[in-house]
Amino acid sequence: MKSVVAEARALHRTYMRGDTPVRAIRGIDITIQAADYVAILGPSGCGKSTLLNLLGGIDIPTAGSVRLLGHDTRELSDRRLTRLRLEKVGFVFQRFHLLPALSAAENVELPMAEAGLPRPRRRARAEDLLDYVGLSHRVDHRPGQLSGGEMQRVAIARALANKPALILADEPTGELDQDTGAEIGELFLRLNRDGTTLVIVTHDTSLARPATVVHRMRDGALQTEAKP
Amino acid sequence: MSNALSLAWRTLVRRPRRLLLFIAGVTVAAAVLIDMVMLAEGLQRSLSDLLEETGYQVRVVPKGTLPFETEAAILHSTRVAAAFSADPRIADVVPLWGRTIYASSPGAEAVATFGYGAPAGTAPTLRLRVGRTLERLGEVVINRDLAERFRLSPGDSLLVGLEPDPAVGALRSRRVVRVSGVADFMFAAAGSATLALTLEDLWALAGTTSEPAALLMIRVAADANPYAVARELRGRDTSVDVYAIPEIIEAAGDRLTYFQQLSLVLGTVSLGVAFLLVTTLLTLSVNERWGEVAALRALGVTRGRMLAQVAWQGLMISAAGTVAGIAAGLIIARYLDGILTSFPGLPVNLSFFVLDRNDALLAIGLLVVTGLLAGLYPAWRAASVNIAAVLREEIE
Incomplete structure (x- = not known):
């Protein structure tokens, strides 16, 4: 039986947009098991990103609970939650969020430096990860010198830096053209086949096609489409 | 980090x-x-x-004045200085006086200068550049402005006197003095012609016999406290103000x-x-x-x-x-x-x-x-x- 990486029970999240309460998540139950490739599909504003943020411990539920690697995210201090994210969760953002002042390798090294890995070891691992995502020839390039697809590959390498138990990707192909998006999709598939647990929020059905579990979201609620 | x-x-x-x-x-x-x-x-x-550079830690000035601020003077300063010198805590007393005098050189127009009078052998406010300090009557130490103006160097002669007589244009009470040295005067104004004579020469030039001094500079003995000496002298003579250097600085600071x-x-x-x-x-x-x-x-x-x-x-x-x-x-x-x-x-x-x-x-x-x-x-x-x-x- 596969271990549970993250699970949410009776999850609710309401936030304020100006004076208006927005009920982004309405009673979701979800379980992410090790080595799953979970795709969450749905129209804009249906609460996909909010769900991802809750699962990753960067947002706290209004009601219900999220257990991330056995820890209830509401019960952890900000410091411990930050440490849990650093060591066990990798994030891939739609807009990459690479630091423009750092090279590709230095961006990948960043979470390892934060975790206290010695410089020679993190440099070697950053180069290995960049090689893994097909960017061994771009190690010392800065984000401004990279294409969108290359930046997203660097972001994926950065997400893998501390050997996380879970990678959460929010619209990872949202800023890319179709061909580049397909390449990123293949990279995610390879990651999953190598044992990485993935949760991807996307509009891109091609990213959802290889998923082991596909969830469709509508108005903050989840409809599960199990796949073999 | x-x-x-x-x-x-x-x-x-x-x-x-x-x-x-x-x-x-x-x-x-x-x-x-x-x-x-x-x-x-x-x-x-x-x-x-x-003030510290002079090596004299206490100043005595006429009541209510700062040194050379007014024409007020301590009269019979030689006697006053001798009385102070009798105190074992006092190592040396130097009276100083000053007034405007005129200097002239053959073929040059007379210029107004500030003339300091100091006892022969003392030069507490001079930084000697060339030659030597005042050692005897009839000698003068001049500043560099005056030396350049009259092209003078040690050994040359200079005519000094009081303001020129308007009738004949010659300096009154004039006498010839010999330049013994060229110095920077620590308290002289920028660009001003300044010279130092012996006190006796300056008093004679001014025609005064009351031995006035604008300032008495006192060096205290090595083991004496300048504050205590100043306080003691203040109590002894109420016609003068007596300051240790920090007290002068404090008085200046108030202004x-x-x-x-x-x-x-x-x-x-x-x-x-x-x-x-x-x-x-x-x-x-x-x-x-x-x-x-x-x-x-x-x-x-x-x-x-x-x-x-x-x-x-x-x-x-x-x-x-x-x-x-x-x-x-x-x-x-x-x-x-x-x-x-x-x-x-x-x-x-x-x-x-x-x-x-x-x-x-x-x-x-x-x-x-x-x-x-x-x-x-x-x-x-x-x-x-x-x-x-x-x-x-x-x-x-």
Whole structure:
């Protein structure tokens, strides 16, 4: 039986947009098991990103609970939650969020430096990860010198830096053209086949096609489409 | 720590032109602060150094005056000095007097000079450049202005006297004296012709037999306390004021409080400007990097690390501005000192801007602390970013 990486029970999240309460998540139950490739599909504003943020411990539920690697995210201090994210969760953002002042390798090294890995070891691992995502020839390039697809590959390498138990990707192909998006999709598939647990929020059905579990979201609620 | 420092530096230099502009702003503020710190007590420190240089720790002046401030005099100064000298705590007493006298050289027009009279063999307010000091009657030590004007050097003759007789144009009471040396007069005004004669010669020239002195300079014995001696002499003769050097500086300071007030106000304003510049730059920078800050927090960068990164940036800007500001401040102070000390009547050896090590360290400390405080608000903003809200707003 596969271990549970993250699970949410009776999850609710309401936030304020100006004076208006927005009920982004309405009673979701979800379980992410090790080595799953979970795709969450749905129209804009249906609460996909909010769900991802809750699962990753960067947002706290209004009601219900999220257990991330056995820890209830509401019960952890900000410091411990930050440490849990650093060591066990990798994030891939739609807009990459690479630091423009750092090279590709230095961006990948960043979470390892934060975790206290010695410089020679993190440099070697950053180069290995960049090689893994097909960017061994771009190690010392800065984000401004990279294409969108290359930046997203660097972001994926950065997400893998501390050997996380879970990678959460929010619209990872949202800023890319179709061909580049397909390449990123293949990279995610390879990651999953190598044992990485993935949760991807996307509009891109091609990213959802290889998923082991596909969830469709509508108005903050989840409809599960199990796949073999 | 080194990671936060490195990130702070590399984030700062992402916009080098803007960074340089802000550092230039902090540099100007730091330069003003350094100058104000130098100005606040510069004149007093400079005066204190000059007074100490003479080697005489106590001054006796006519009641209610400062040395050479008025024409009031201590009469029969030789007798008064001898009486003081009888005190075993007093090693030496030198009476000084001064008045305007005229000097002339063959073929040259007479010029008004300030003539000091000092006992032969003493020269407490002279820095001898060439020749020797006064050793006998009929000798004169002149300053470099006078030496250049009449092309004189030791051994040459000079005609001195009182103001020219309007009827015949010749100097009254004139006599020929011999130049024994050329010196800088510590308390002479810039560009002024100054000379020193023996007291006896000056009294004779002035036609006075009352042996007036504008000032008695007293050197106390090695084991004596100048304050105690001054207090004792004050009680002994109520017609004079007696000051130890720190008391003169204090009296002068009372007349110079406006320098301290001006320095305090402008120094505070400059710190305020530095604070606002650093806060503005860092707040702008954090706001521009809002998404990046949220992403870093999501990736596992702690609040403390985020706070440290921005606080380091504040320190870096203020440190760079402080270093450049000290250099700029010293250059500006030198320029302003040149202007201020050229005012007529001011001793050329006085300085308005004096850099004291402790005050300089205080100014540097204030600037660094200002940089740190200025970074606190943007650092707090960065550290307390609502990660989910920023990431959500970014893609909406």
